[in-house]
Amino acid sequence: MTKINVKVDGVSYVDDVEPRLLLVHYLRDRIGKTGTPVGCDTSNCGACTVHLDGVSVKSCSVLAVQADGSEITTIEGLSNGEWHPLQQAFHSEHALQCGYCTPGMIMAAADLLRENPRPSDQEIRDGLEGNLCRCTGYENIVRAVRRASGAEVKAQ
Amino acid sequence: MTAEAQAPPVTELGRARPRKEDARLITGKTNWTDNFVLPGMLHVAYVRSPFAHARITRVDVSAARQLPGVFAAFSGADFADEQGSLPCAWPVTPDIIIPDHPPMATEEVRYVGEAVACVVARDRYAAADALDAVDVDYEPLPPVLDIRTALDASSPRVHEAGNKSFEFLLQNGDLDAAFRDAPVVIERTYRQQRLIPSAMEPRAVVGWNEGDEYTLWSSTQIPHVLRVMLALTTGIPEQNLRVIAPDVGGGFGSKLQVTAEEVLALLISRKIGRPVKWTESRSEGNLTVHHGRDQWQRIKLAADSDGRIRALDADLLADMGAYLMLVTPGVPLLGAFMFNGIYKMDAYSFKCTGVFSTKMPTDAYRGAGRPEATFALERIMDELAAELNMDPLAVRERNWIKHEEFPYDTISGLTYDSGNYEAATARARALFNYDELRAEQQRRRDSNDPVQLGLGTSTYTEMCGLAPSRVLGSLAYGAGGWEHASVRMLPTGKVEVVTGSSAHGQGHETAWSQIVADKLGIPFEDIRVLHGDTQVSPKGMDTYGSRSLTVGGIAVNGACEKVITKAKRISAHLLEASEDDIEFTRGRLHVRGDPESGQTIQEIALAAFTAHALPDGVEPSLDSDATYDPDNFSFPHGTHLCATEVDTETGMVKIRSYVAVDDVGKVVNPLIVDGQVHGGLAQGIAQALYEEAIYDEEGQLTTTTMADYLLPSAADLPHFTTDRTVTPATTNPLGVKGVGEAGTIASTPAVVNAIVDALRPLGIQDITMPCTPERVWRAIQEARDSAPGTPVTGDGATPAHGTIAHVSGGDAAQAHGSDAATVDGGAR
Numbered sequence: 001m002t003k004i005n006v007k008v009d010g011v012s013y014v015d016d017v018e019p020r021l022l023l024v025h026y027l028r029d030r031i032g033k034t035g036t037p038v039g040c041d042t043s044n045c046g047a048c049t050v051h052l053d054g055v056s057v058k059s060c061s062v063l064a065v066q067a068d069g070s071e072i073t074t075i076e077g078l079s080n081g082e083w084h085p086l087q088q089a090f091h092s093e094h095a096l097q098c099g100y101c102t103p104g105m106i107m108a109a110a111d112l113l114r115e116n117p118r119p120s121d122q123e124i125r126d127g128l129e130g131n132l133c134r135c136t137g138y139e140n141i142v143r144a145v146r147r148a149s150g151a152e153v154k155a156q
Numbered sequence: 157m158t159a160e161a162q163a164p165p166v167t168e169l170g171r172a173r174p175r176k177e178d179a180r181l182i183t184g185k186t187n188w189t190d191n192f193v194l195p196g197m198l199h200v201a202y203v204r205s206p207f208a209h210a211r212i213t214r215v216d217v218s219a220a221r222q223l224p225g226v227f228a229a230f231s232g233a234d235f236a237d238e239q240g241s242l243p244c245a246w247p248v249t250p251d252i253i254i255p256d257h258p259p260m261a262t263e264e265v266r267y268v269g270e271a272v273a274c275v276v277a278r279d280r281y282a283a284a285d286a287l288d289a290v291d292v293d294y295e296p297l298p299p300v301l302d303i304r305t306a307l308d309a310s311s312p313r314v315h316e317a318g319n320k321s322f323e324f325l326l327q328n329g330d331l332d333a334a335f336r337d338a339p340v341v342i343e344r345t346y347r348q349q350r351l352i353p354s355a356m357e358p359r360a361v362v363g364w365n366e367g368d369e370y371t372l373w374s375s376t377q378i379p380h381v382l383r384v385m386l387a388l389t390t391g392i393p394e395q396n397l398r399v400i401a402p403d404v405g406g407g408f409g410s411k412l413q414v415t416a417e418e419v420l421a422l423l424i425s426r427k428i429g430r431p432v433k434w435t436e437s438r439s440e441g442n443l444t445v446h447h448g449r450d451q452w453q454r455i456k457l458a459a460d461s462d463g464r465i466r467a468l469d470a471d472l473l474a475d476m477g478a479y480l481m482l483v484t485p486g487v488p489l490l491g492a493f494m495f496n497g498i499y500k501m502d503a504y505s506f507k508c509t510g511v512f513s514t515k516m517p518t519d520a521y522r523g524a525g526r527p528e529a530t531f532a533l534e535r536i537m538d539e540l541a542a543e544l545n546m547d548p549l550a551v552r553e554r555n556w557i558k559h560e561e562f563p564y565d566t567i568s569g570l571t572y573d574s575g576n577y578e579a580a581t582a583r584a585r586a587l588f589n590y591d592e593l594r595a596e597q598q599r600r601r602d603s604n605d606p607v608q609l610g611l612g613t614s615t616y617t618e619m620c621g622l623a624p625s626r627v628l629g630s631l632a633y634g635a636g637g638w639e640h641a642s643v644r645m646l647p648t649g650k651v652e653v654v655t656g657s658s659a660h661g662q663g664h665e666t667a668w669s670q671i672v673a674d675k676l677g678i679p680f681e682d683i684r685v686l687h688g689d690t691q692v693s694p695k696g697m698d699t700y701g702s703r704s705l706t707v708g709g710i711a712v713n714g715a716c717e718k719v720i721t722k723a724k725r726i727s728a729h730l731l732e733a734s735e736d737d738i739e740f741t742r743g744r745l746h747v748r749g750d751p752e753s754g755q756t757i758q759e760i761a762l763a764a765f766t767a768h769a770l771p772d773g774v775e776p777s778l779d780s781d782a783t784y785d786p787d788n789f790s791f792p793h794g795t796h797l798c799a800t801e802v803d804t805e806t807g808m809v810k811i812r813s814y815v816a817v818d819d820v821g822k823v824v825n826p827l828i829v830d831g832q833v834h835g836g837l838a839q840g841i842a843q844a845l846y847e848e849a850i851y852d853e854e855g856q857l858t859t860t861t862m863a864d865y866l867l868p869s870a871a872d873l874p875h876f877t878t879d880r881t882v883t884p885a886t887t888n889p890l891g892v893k894g895v896g897e898a899g900t901i902a903s904t905p906a907v908v909n910a911i912v913d914a915l916r917p918l919g920i921q922d923i924t925m926p927c928t929p930e931r932v933w934r935a936i937q938e939a940r941d942s943a944p945g946t947p948v949t950g951d952g953a954t955p956a957h958g959t960i961a962h963v964s965g966g967d968a969a970q971a972h973g974s975d976a977a978t979v980d981g982g983a984r
Contacts, residue, residue, distance in 0.1 A: 018281070029279070034191035035184020037405070039356050040438035044862035047356060075184035087182040091174050094827040097835060098661030099181030100356035100405030106182065125870040132862065134356045134406050135661050136831060137838030137899075138870035 004068040008033060009077025017064045023057075024048040026064035027074060035076040035103055039132070046131030049104035050074045056111035058104075058130070075103035078110065086110055086148045093153070095144035097135035105131045109145045118149055168670035168680060169890075172827040175666040176685075177659075180403075187402040189360035189375045190435045197362070198227050200424060200434040201283035202417070203273035203290045204443065205265035208299035208514040208855020209314070212263055212272060212292065220275050220289035225282035228428050229275040229290060232262035235423055240389040242479070243414055245381075245634035246486035248510075252322040255315040255512075257479040259416035265294070266314055266478035267516050268856055269443030271416055276424060276432060299855035303475045303511040304452060314478060314512035321476050321510035322485055326492045328567050329503030334467030338458035342539050347924050348528045350450035350475065350849040352865050353521045357405020358441045363421025364431035370397045370422050377407040378698035379658050381635065383690050385414045385482070390422060397422075401688040404660030408839070409520030410445045411660065412700045413482050439860040447849055448521020450475035451488060453532045455495070463544050463554040467503035470495040470532065476510045477517035483524075484517055485510050486633065490525030490619070493568045497533045498577055498617045498793060499555040504567040514855050520700060522839055523897040526618045527904060534614045534905035535912075535922070542916060548613040548909070549581060549590070556615065563886070570619060572791045573886045576819065577615060580881045584795040584817040587877055593799055593813075601917055609812070610800045610914025614906035617793035620894030622701030625785050638785035639703070640695040641711035643672065643719050645778040647765035649758030650682045653715075656696020657708030658688045662896065663828045664704060668712050670824055671890070675716035676757055677743020695783070702894025705824060706790045710888045714782030722778045723760040729771040730755065730763065790885050790893035794818035796837075796902040800910040804918075807933025809845060809911055811874040816902065818878070821885040821893035829895050833878050836899020842868045843900075844907035846926050866926075915939070923950035 001016040013031055027033040027050070036059060039047030043061040050059045051073040078084045086106045089095070096102040105128065112119060112127040119127060124145045125138065133141060147153045180186050217229035232239075235258075242257040260271045273290045277283035298312035305311055306319040313319060335341060362373040370392050376382050379401040387394035404411065417434050424432050436444070452473040458466040474488035492506040541551040557564045559576040566572060590611070597609040622628075625636035642654040653668050669683040686692050697707075720740050727745035728735040737748050746754030755763070760778065763769065767776035799812045816833055823829050846866040850858050859865035884891030904925070911927050912920060918939040923931055935950030942948060 020281070025280070028191075033184075034188070035186070037186075037188060037190070037357065038435075039358065040862045042438065042861040042863050045356065045438070075182075079183070083182070090182050091178040094174060094831050096178060096181055097663070097831055098356065098404065098406040099177070099186060100188070102181050103184050121875070125873075129869045129871040132356065132867050132869060134354055134408070134839070134867065135835045137834035137836075137876065138873055139834040139876050140831060142870065142875075 002065050004065055006067050007071045009074055019063065019065050021064045022060055023062040023064050023067050024059035027059060033074050033076060036074045037100055037103065039100065044132065045101070046108055047101050047104040049107040049131065051107060051111065056108050075107060078106065084110070086144070089144040089148035093140045093144040093147055095136060095140040101131060101133040105133060105141060109148070112145065113149055118151060119145070121146065168673040169822070169824055171670065171825065173666055173670060173680065173825055174827065175663045176669065177663060177665050188357060188405060189362060189373050189402055192362050192373055192433070194362065194364060194431040197431040197433055198276045198278060198428070199280045199283045200274050200276050200421070200432050201280070201287055202271045203287050203292060205261065205268055205270045205272055207265060207294050207296050208268050209297040210265050210294035211297060212261060212265060213295050214293040215273050216291040217273055219291065220286045223286045223289055225278040226286045227276045227278065229273065229286065230424070231273045232258060232260040235260050235420065236262050238390065238423055239419060240391070242416060242419070243385050243389055243482060244480035244484060245385070246483045247632050248324055248485045248489055249322045252485060253315070253317045253320070254480050255317065259419040266514050269440070269516060274420065274424070276428060280435070299514040301513060301515070301851055301853070301855055303473050303513055306511050306513060314514055319512045321480060321512055324489055324492065324508045326506045326568065327504065328569065329467065331467055331469060331503040331505050334503040335458045338466050339461040340459040340540065340543055341456065342536060342543060343454070343456040344536055344539060344922065346453040346455065346532050346535060346922070348449040348451040348453060348531065349925050350518070351448040351521055351843060351847050352442050352849045352859070353408045353410035353445060353448055354865070354867055355406035355408055355410050358436045358438055359411070359415065359417065359445060360433070360435040361417050361421045362431060362433045363425040365422060365426040368396045371400065372418060372422060373400045373402060374418050375404050375411060376401045377404065377411040377658060377660055377700055379688055379690055380656060380696040380698050382414055382418065386419060386422065389414065389419055392422065399690045401658050401660070407660045408522040409448065409524055409700060412520045413446055438862060442860045442865060443857055444516060446481055446519035447477065447516050448518060449528060450518050451528050453528065455532045455536050457536050457540060459540055461544065463540065463546050463551045465499055465501040465555050467501055468495060469505040470507070472508040474508055474510050475513050475515065475518055477513055477515045479517050481517045481519045484519045486631070487518065487520055487524045488528065491529035493570050493619055494526045494529035495533055496567050497530060498557055498615055500557060501567050506568065515851055522836065522900045524701065526897065527840065527901045530614070530616045530618070530901050531905045534616065535908060538613065538909045538912065539921065549585065552613065552615050553581070571788060572617065573788060574883045575617065575791060575793050576881060576883045577793060577795070580793060580817045580819050581615060581795040583879055583881055584797050584815050587817065587879060588797040588813065588815040590797065606803060606805050608802050608804055608914040610802060610910040610912065612798040612800065612906040612908065612910025612913055614796045614902045614909065616902040617791050618898060618901050619789040619791060620702035620897060621706030621786055621790035622703045623789060624787060635697065636785065637697065637707065638783050639697055639708040639711045640781065640783045641708065641715045642779065642781045643712070643715040645719060645761035645764070647762055649761060651676065651678055651684070653683060653685045653712060654693045655685060655687045655708055655712060656693055656698065657704040658696065658698045659704070660699065662699065662704055663825065667705065667824045667828060668709065671709055671712050672716055675713060676719065678757065702896040705892050706888060706894050707784055707786055709824070709892065710786070710890060711782045711784035713890060714784055715780045718780030718782060719778045722780065723757050725774055726760050726763055726770060727754060730769065786888065788887040790821070790887065792818060792820045792893040792895060792898050794898060794902055796906040798906040798910040800907065800914055802911055802914040802932060804936050807929035807931070807936065809927055809929070809932060811841065811907065813877065814874055815877045816899065817881060818895070818898050819881045819883050820895040820898065822882065822891035823880065824892065830878055832895045833899045834876055836897060837876055837903045838868060838873055840900040840903030841873065841907055843904045844925055844927060846872065848926050919944070919946055920948045920950060
């Protein structure tokens with residue numbers, strides 16, 4: 001067991017963890033942060049994307065011990081009461097159906113907009129390549145990210 | 157106590173309402189099955205067969221039981237007396253072979269991934285660790301991997317009874333006469349590759365037995381069907397069994413199933429007296445969630461020289477996999493009614509042979525039988541156009557049912573209630589700039605541009621809204637096709653709607669609220685929709701086959717009508733008027749001609765609750781139930797046009813534009829409808845370009861991860877241009893049709909037709925799906941190496957992910973025993 005000290009969505013935790021414990025399982029099974037789901041076991045789908053010290057990571061590809069001393073933001077900590085502009089845009093543009101990919105998609109999109117505040121449609125598509133959605137065909141996800149960036153979104 | 161009266165300011169039906177469901181989904185407050193933690197809960201992990209086919213000679217779980225954190229370990233023998241056989245609810249022919257299918261194998265395994273033992277431990281890591289300590293001895297048996305040779309006498313057998321499960325034939329008209337002396341006869345063999353449905357949420361199950369009571373949480377599309385089937389399979393009394401489908405992360409047919417893990421979760425919990433959870437990994441899921449498609453299709457078409465279709469003859473081999481699961485044999489047979497599509501013809505034959513293999517069973521995947529049929533039909537329609545040098549749209553128009561001919565009795569025995577193929581096609585053609593693209597195609601051909609342009613057409617219809625119970629009965633299906641709804645009028649004027657349709661991403665909570673808001677004149681926000689728990693929603697047939705709105709939504713509508721009828725009686729009493737004189741207008745019950753008089757329905761609900769002044773003999777309740785059994789299927793249709801740029805030097809295919817004009821009748825929520833179309837397109841395009849489940853020559857699935865099985869990302873898909881024409885269904889009171897599967901059904905042939913259209917001048921007339929760059933490139937090389945005029949079918953390439961040397965081509969027509977010389981036979 002190894003002791004880790006992490007801050008998740010603004011709350012500090014000190015825990016003993018097995019060195020092999022994945023960050024996503026630490027979040028889900030140890031501290032009850034079930035807003036971050038697991039969609040695959042090869043880091044292809046991106047459903048488990050969270051922010052580690054402000055940068056998006058697939059939390060299935062990070063060990064909990066690697067997060068020691070870090071600040072983690074999950075979908076549950078993205079907003080303070082009011083929805084984050086991306087959450088609002090995903091809702092307005094119907095950018096989700098089953099919603100399983102949505103936490104990861106929003107966290108990845110937030111990182112994308114941090115790096116590139118006014119992305120083109122193609123830049124949005126390329127930037128979200130690591131996050132898979134099986135429901136939406138991505139059409140409305142692209143629209144939502146564009147909307148959240150403040151760019152004009154034409155009526156459908 | 158007061159009840160606010162407020163009619164909604166705008167009509168809800170047709171309004172692009174953002175969804176109620178979203179609030180929890182975008183904030184991480186969702187109740188996925190894997191989130192559930194119960195006191196004392198343990199975790200299950202399964203030992204699965206590494207062999208495609210083997211006899212189990214010994215299973216020893218004793219060492220696993222000794223490991224730290226392990227609570228129990230079991231083999232199939234431990235469940236032999238109680239596990240029953242996983243059900244097949246669709247014995248499609250009287251003499252169908254339905255093999256015994258134990259949830260945990262006891263004697264023989266017949267696909268890689270079949271469960272042979274399990275361990276139960278304190279957490280998922282400890283359970284996974286203990287799997288290695290389970291010792292299983294196998295005696296390998298020969299696998300059966302190619303259904304084209306599986307019916308040969310020399311083939312090894314999957315089951316003792318043989319490899320043929322059933323043969324189904326549907327014929328109408330004089331086929332011989334139609335083919336005799338036909339000026340044009342075209343025969344093709346098409347491959348419907350095996351697909352993995354890949355819902356984003358992996359399956360998860362929590363089982364809990366306490367005393368007589370059993371509760372199962374499962375990531376399922378079908379809590380109601382599952383409850384009945386689990387009771388029948390395990391003998392657990394149905395009244396003691398509660399099934400809960402909490403938030404479910406997509407299904408696409410893959411969660412329309414009664415799975416081994418669901419049965420075993422209940423049995424394990426009963427054995428150990430603790431709740432248990434099992435959550436699959438993606439690689440476990442790719443092996444053991446049922447697969448889709450997997451057919452060899454021989455299709456033969458006779459036509460006159462002006463393009464009029466005389467007859468169509470479809471002969472399918474359908475891979476059942478190792479067992480028949482819930483609706484496995486019925487899936488290809490939905491194609492029996494769809495190979496004629498939107499066209500008129502004199503004669504028709506559909507034959508399907510269901511064949512066993514040592515692979516994961518197939519079953520419903522988005523479209524289920526209809527994408528397969530539409531693909532073959534729309535592909536051969538393009539071949540007919542090419543043969544006659546006609547425009548693909550013109551040859552379709554020559555044959556399709558004209559809008560004034562509805563209702564139309566089709567050659568396969570259905571009655572299409574409504575449609576307007578002309579309107580949808582005209583709209584699609586305009587949005588697509590069809591004529592300009594044809595001109596550009598010609599310019600590129602003339603200039604020998606290395607990047608050729610292809611235009612693909614797909615004009616489809618489909619039968620959905622499963623289904624009229626009598627029709628299902630005539631097809632030997634094991635249940636009805638009705639749906640149930642309750643509308644509960646609460647004392648405060650709010651409404652609870654209980655639906656038997658179990659949503660898993662479709663947005664029922666929003667759409668049903670819109671229906672009720674309009675029907676009862678109650679604000680959208682005041683309506684709550686409950687579903688997915690057999691104790692909350694006791695009756696239902698669940699969600700699949702694009703049935704929710706056209707069956708479940710109509711049941712909701714019907715329950716509202718009963719509420720109004722009850723309310724009128726109370727209103728008449730309170731107004732001292734005759735019941736016949738009471739009208740209901742936008743939420744208010746009033747005397748005819750005086751819409752300002754009377755009470756709101758919320759006020760009547762309160763009056764029913766207090767029951768102080770009800771007429772004699774009237775129950776103190778407006779609550780109403782309705783069960784709707786449709787008279788007919790619904791028949792959405794549309795025209796999809798796809799333009800692809802095909803790089804003849806690299807084989808790379810790029811979709812340049814995609815236009816989908818769908819006619820799904822009246823629309824309740826255009827946001828949701830567009831979303832369904834987008835998602836359907838993505839899955840259909842993915843079949844054309846990316847996805848294939850590949851078993852190697854030993855029967856090992858090689859596409860177990862998302863790195864090997866290529867689901868498209870945002871970067872792989874184009875922008876979709878979607879539009880609608882509206883031809884209301886005439887068979888239900890809302891005029892609605894299904895939409896969930898339309899995009900998937902239409903898009904696959906549109907894409908492949910576009911690719912083949914780009915390459916047809918080279919002599920290429922087919923590329924086997926998925927049309928990977930390698931396959932396209934090889935077809936181009938083969939065409940260039942062949943004598944001019946030799947048709948190329950592009951089916952000899954390595955599999956989609958290109959990591960193993962397994963050839964998936966072959967002469968299917970020969971395997972079918974056909975003596976007809978195929979047009980494409982010279983390619984190999």
